[in-house]
Amino acid sequence: MSKKFIWILSILMTVTMFWFIYIQIKWIDGAMEVRERQFVSLVNTSLRIIANEIVEKEVVSHVTSEAFSFDVDSLKDLTHTDNKNDKHYYDIDNNTVFIENVVNEIVRRKINIKDRLDKEILEKKIETVFKRHNVNFDYEFAVITENGNFHFKSINFNLDKTDEVFEVELYPNDLLYKEKHYLKVYFPHEKEDIFFTLPKVALSTLFLIMAIMTIFFITIHIIMRQKKLSEMKNDFINNLTHELKTPISTISLASQMLKDEGIPAAEKDYKLISHIIDDETKRLGFQVEKILQMAILEKGYVKFKEDEININSLLNTIINSYSIKIQQKGGRIEKQLDAQEDIIIGDELHITNVFYNLIDNAIKYSEEDLVIKIKTLNKDNKIIISVQDNGIGIGKEDQKRVFNKFYRVSTGDIHNVKGFGLGLSYVKRIIEVHKGKIEINSQLDKGTTFEIKLVVGS
Numbered sequence: 001m002s003k004k005f006i007w008i009l010s011i012l013m014t015v016t017m018f019w020f021i022y023i024q025i026k027w028i029d030g031a032m033e034v035r036e037r038q039f040v041s042l043v044n045t046s047l048r049i050i051a052n053e054i055v056e057k058e059v060v061s062h063v064t065s066e067a068f069s070f071d072v073d074s075l076k077d078l079t080h081t082d083n084k085n086d087k088h089y090y091d092i093d094n095n096t097v098f099i100e101n102v103v104n105e106i107v108r109r110k111i112n113i114k115d116r117l118d119k120e121i122l123e124k125k126i127e128t129v130f131k132r133h134n135v136n137f138d139y140e141f142a143v144i145t146e147n148g149n150f151h152f153k154s155i156n157f158n159l160d161k162t163d164e165v166f167e168v169e170l171y172p173n174d175l176l177y178k179e180k181h182y183l184k185v186y187f188p189h190e191k192e193d194i195f196f197t198l199p200k201v202a203l204s205t206l207f208l209i210m211a212i213m214t215i216f217f218i219t220i221h222i223i224m225r226q227k228k229l230s231e232m233k234n235d236f237i238n239n240l241t242h243e244l245k246t247p248i249s250t251i252s253l254a255s256q257m258l259k260d261e262g263i264p265a266a267e268k269d270y271k272l273i274s275h276i277i278d279d280e281t282k283r284l285g286f287q288v289e290k291i292l293q294m295a296i297l298e299k300g301y302v303k304f305k306e307d308e309i310n311i312n313s314l315l316n317t318i319i320n321s322y323s324i325k326i327q328q329k330g331g332r333i334e335k336q337l338d339a340q341e342d343i344i345i346g347d348e349l350h351i352t353n354v355f356y357n358l359i360d361n362a363i364k365y366s367e368e369d370l371v372i373k374i375k376t377l378n379k380d381n382k383i384i385i386s387v388q389d390n391g392i393g394i395g396k397e398d399q400k401r402v403f404n405k406f407y408r409v410s411t412g413d414i415h416n417v418k419g420f421g422l423g424l425s426y427v428k429r430i431i432e433v434h435k436g437k438i439e440i441n442s443q444l445d446k447g448t449t450f451e452i453k454l455v456v457g458s
Contacts, residue, residue: 047168247280304347331370339376362389394442
């Protein structure tokens with residue numbers, strides 16, 4: 001799968017996903033708009049009903065009060081019965097008096113709205129009517145004059161905290177008030193409440209959009225990662241072919257020299273040829289072993305030994321083995337092994353390979369005047385081992401991936417650096433198995449420092 005095809009596929013997926021999201025958002029927005037219109041209609045209807053019921057309750061109250069002000073005999077006189085025909089006849093005069101008394105009571109009532117309307121009764125009325133019309137949201141209310149004077153209000157009523165206020169005029173046909181009175185209501189969490197009352201389909205759509213977006217970005221990430229991994233594996237195979245082909249070719253050439261009858265036996269340097277074959281065989285075996293060890297490590301089949309390892313002594317041995325090779329390159333190794341407690345428990349073979357890999361890298365990625373500094377010290381019941389070089393360094397982006405399997409750092413103008421990209425991955429794995437930690441600190445053209453922390457003692 002080419003990189004161009006992946007990018008085209010990614011773009012198509014992105015366009016398709018965002019088009020789908022746009023359609024779904026428009027649908028949810030339309031559903032919200034319809035729900036808001038329904039909500040506004042329900043609230044306005046409820047407020048008109050509340051205002052009407054307040055007036056009706058007041059009229060009934062006055063009628064009831066006037067009725068009880070009549071004595072029983074007066075009430076009986078309102079009607080009389082014709083015994084002959086057993087029919088009821090209204091006494092027009094008494095009925096007129098009753099009605100006039102009710103009207104006079106209404107006219108004589110106090111015009112202070114606090115005396116006409118009780119806050120608790122109003123609050124109960126609002127709650128009852130709202131529930132009847134399925135307006136089950138939190139609300140705040142107040143009774144206000146047209147000049148903005150409050151007669152009473154709910155505890156948290158504050159018009160500055162809302163953009164939409166519903167209102168209805170109280171006693172709209174009352175001619176005794178000099179100014180109008182309004183019942184005002186607002187819903188502090190209107191938008192949120194309306195959203196969560198949307199049908200389950202709308203909410204499910206929103207969660208589906210979020211899930212699709214998550215899956216989409218994960219898919220793109222996996223595709224790009226697999227592409228990168230594929231490139232790294234191809235690079236690994238190319239390097240593997242080169243690394244194995246070189247010693248095989250050398251061994252083949254040496255064996256041909258031995259078999260060549262055209263060269264007199266006296267002129268054949270058997271010692272040199274055998275030495276070449278031996279070196280190249282070891283080199284070939286080392287490369288194969290490195291690959292096999294990494295594969296075994298990945299599967300977790302390796303059984304690590306638990307021996308006491310003297311780190312200072314081990315480093316001295318490794319440094320001595322590299323002294324000739326580094327001198328031939330015109331460099332040197334400086335050591336400062338200050339750790340007093342340097343005994344760890346672990347597998348000596350793998351710990352030794354860790355330091356060999358780090359020093360090999362320092363040599364491979366250096367140019368001239370190579371200086372490798374190896375130090376040990378103790379801190380917090382740990383031994384800290386640092387391997388520092390003055391080589392070409394590693395960029396910040398490469399530092400994030402140097403411990404990944406198959407990853408190889410770009411070497412710029414240096415084209416003779418060979419390898420599988422397994423060394424640092426192996427190093428990190430071994431250190432982690434020994435419950436340690438490895439960190440890198442590097443700057444381009446200034447060198448690299450690897451710092452390893454291991455627990456000392458048993």
